[in-house]
Amino acid sequence: MRPYLAVLSARFRMLLQYRAAALAGCATQLFWGLIRVMIFEGFYLSSAAPQPMSFPQVVTYIWLGQGMLLLTMFGPDAEVRAMIQAGTIAYELVRPVRLYWLWYCRAIAARFAPLLLRAVPILIVAGVFFGMRAPASRGCAALWILSTAAAVLLTSSVATLMTISLFWTISGEGMNRIAPAIIWTFSGLLIPLPLLPNWVQPAIRVLPFRGMGDTPFRVYMGHIPPEQALLAVAHQLAWTAALVLLGQWILNRGLRRLVVQGG
């Protein structure tokens, strides 16, 4: 366990260095959030029909989405890709650690550090100036943190799976381009999932993507009531476990046929 924690904290501290870039990014995301809030305000003012979410809830949802945007912006590990392309992946194989967990820890650090750097300033500014509400209750806040942690584990398992697929695709460029379209749509980053048409809701409930954004956001505002929140977290963790097992299985197959060309 210790070597994995060491990798995790080393990567985490390294990624925390990019503070100036994060600050500039925050300003951009605040601007984006404002545009989106105004667009939804326009829609809510146009219709008196009851909606699955109230406008203040949508505002909070949007700001949580902007704060946690980097959680869902992921692809294969760029450094591992460079290693695979250069052949230095051989060094990774001789390390006395399980490769899957090494990469998984790197993925967690890569999600978690930028998440902290951006989420904190954005949520504070949005809360003070732009109408984001506080958690529905103290219980909701605790469950929100739990669910966000589960979301980090879930997205990391998908990111690791993408990294592993580099054994076959090498460049991973295509995956990098296509994955965001699916992830953003089905995790609620594009529009809050409850506002999508009713006929896609059953599919959304089953798919893992809602656990990357929608679940923690709705737990925060009590839109998923606290008594159901644990079930939602279980959904996140079940998918995480399945994707971790799948990743390990695929990695073992990949390692068996791996040929490192001298270089």
Place this chain on the structure above:
Amino acid sequence: MCALTRGAVLRARKKLSMCAHPMSSIRHGSACAPLLYFRYIGISIRSQMQYRASFLMMSLGMFLITATEILSIWALFSRFGSLRGWRLEEVALFYGIVSTAFAIAESVSRGFDLFDRMIRTGGFDRLLLRPRSTAFQVAAGDWQLMRVGRLAVGLIALTWAGLKLDVRWFPGGLALAALAILCAACLFYGLFVLQATLTFWTVEGIEIANCVTYGGNETGQYPLSIYRPWFRKFFVFVVPLACVTYFPVLAILGREDAALGTPRWFHAAAPLIGIAFLLVSLRVWQFGVRHYRSTGS
């Protein structure tokens, strides 16, 4: 630029011994700028087509991301019915014009988009030595083909809106739409030029400029009247995005301006401000070039 004779170009080339450069195939090209530009573009496209599978995947990815945008607009309309008195096909017209224009601007301004790298690596010094204007060389330096994904979605939205809307398209509506797209592309191009100009001072590319480029693309997809007053003013007077999207669409649809109360004659003429914006941006660029100091790396 056309005034430079071929002899002068050849002398300059010899002096700087740049024949090893990949562009040396242009040696006998005419000295006229447009022709040279298309030679550059041709080279850029051919190099991108060397990785055909990657190009196809990237274009498809771009198409999917943009398609989810318009699908989400559709989903919102199917839930809320209308947007402050605007119908889906009207918003689709906004979306089509701004996306098409943005896709064009994005693909032709790639050189400016990547300009911070050129500053950091000192590659800009080399450009200064060549007998062509710097803006021209940066503009022709790269050309991004994968934006066809966004272009396709924009054109689909435009076509759908065109068929759905009850507008007299021939000849006025069509001409206005084409003018709006052209001028909006100029505006976005001007923004990319300004963004690149900033790196003369900042060296690092700054993400905050995305607010007006990508953020402008997002904003322009909806009618200006739905936004708050300060935001509308920003996109009319500071970044004249509304002049190239909102006003011409009002003219096409024959609607009144509920946001600012501008007169009708202005709606059709407003897009020209986009071209003026590009010209001003290029002047600012020249100012930036005069203040350039090499990073020395």
